[in-house]
Amino acid sequence: MERMTRLSALLLAGVLSVGTLAGCSRQAPSDAGASAASESPAAAETPAPAETPAASESGTASSGAEGDAAAAGGNVLVVYFSASGHTEAVAQTIAEATGGDLFEITPAESYTDDDLDWTNEDSRVSQEYADESLRDVELAAATPDNWDSYDTVFIDYPIWWGIAAWPTSSFVAANDFTGKTVIPFCTSSSSSLGDSGTLLAEAAGTGTWLEGQRFRSSASADDVNEWVNSLGL
C-alpha cells in the first residue's frame, strides 16, 4: 500500500507538473489570475463547450450542457467546494452571471495546507486517497437552506487525483436532486472533467445531470462568462 501511495504521488506529481504547483497551495481567489503565466499551454487550455445531446434523468450524466440548460433556469444555486480558492472564484463568477445563490460545501474538519500536501504520503489527502473508506467527509451543513426551491444546481469542485474532491461526493450523496437540472464543473491544473461528473451523478442517484465543464485553475471571468452565456439560462 505504501508503495502504491508513493507511486500515486509520483503520477500526480507528473500531472501537476504539467499544470501549476501553485494550484496546490492555499491561494486567495484574488491571486488566482497570477498563476496563469506559470501554467503550461496544455493546462491553460479550456475545453470547448460540450456538445448537446439529451440530458438524462436519475443520476446519469449526459453530455452537453448547452441546449438542455436552455430548458433549465428558474432558481439557480451554485454549490462549490474549494480548498485553496480557485474553484471559489469560478463559482462566484457563475453566481454573478446567473443571479444564483452560493452555497459552500464546508467539511466539519477543514483542510489545512498540511492536509492538502499530496507530496506527503502521510498527509490527510494522501491517506484519504489511499483508503476510499476515509473519503466520506462529514460536512458542517449537508443541505442548503431552501433546497427545494432551486431548479438548477451548479456543482463546482477541484479535481483531486482525476476525480471530484471528495467533500463534493459527500454533498451530492446527502441530497435529493429529483426534479433539478444539475451542471457539474471543475477546476484543475491540467486534468479534464473526465468521469468526475458521471461519478457524482451516480453518487446522487437523482436529478438530470448535464456533462458540464472544466476550467483551468486560474480561469478568467471571460472564460467562465462565455460558457455560462452558452447555456442559455
Ligand SMILES: Cc1cc2nc3c(=O)[nH]c(=O)nc-3n(C[C@H](O)[C@H](O)[C@H](O)COP(=O)(O)O)c2cc1C
Ligand atoms: C490533493 C490534490 C490533488 C490534485 N489532483 C489533481 C489532478 O489529479 N489533476 C489536476 O489537474 N490537478 C490536480 N490538483 C490541482 C487542483 O485540481 C487545482 O489546483 C484546483 O484548481 C484547486 O482548486 P481549489 O483552489 O479551489 O482548491 C490537485 C490538488 C490537490 C490539493
